[in-house]
Amino acid sequence: MIIGSVTCECMLYNAQSLKDKRSVIKSIITRVKNRLNVACxxxxxxxxWQRTELIFVSVATSKIPVEKELERALRILDGNAEIERASTRYEWL
Incomplete structure (x- = not known):
């Protein structure tokens, strides 16, 4: 069994309050959870209110499916114009 996680530090330049930030984060987390086999x-x-750290985690029997799911999650994150990924860190167990 392979457990993979990717931790992303992100910036939300247009957020003017915690409420703005949380609405963006909530939409990303909901979209990822509904579309992929990933916890986030x-x-x-x-x-x-202009910075966040997100984690995406996936589990499978081999590394390739885990890596694909995490890459799909990052594509969803990068597809949102309101948030910018500043750093990314992978971990494998």
């Missing part, structure tokens, strides 16, 4: 959550910078 906001894990950092929860009290800062």
């Amino acid at each position: 959550a906001e894990i950092g910078h929860q009290d800062v």
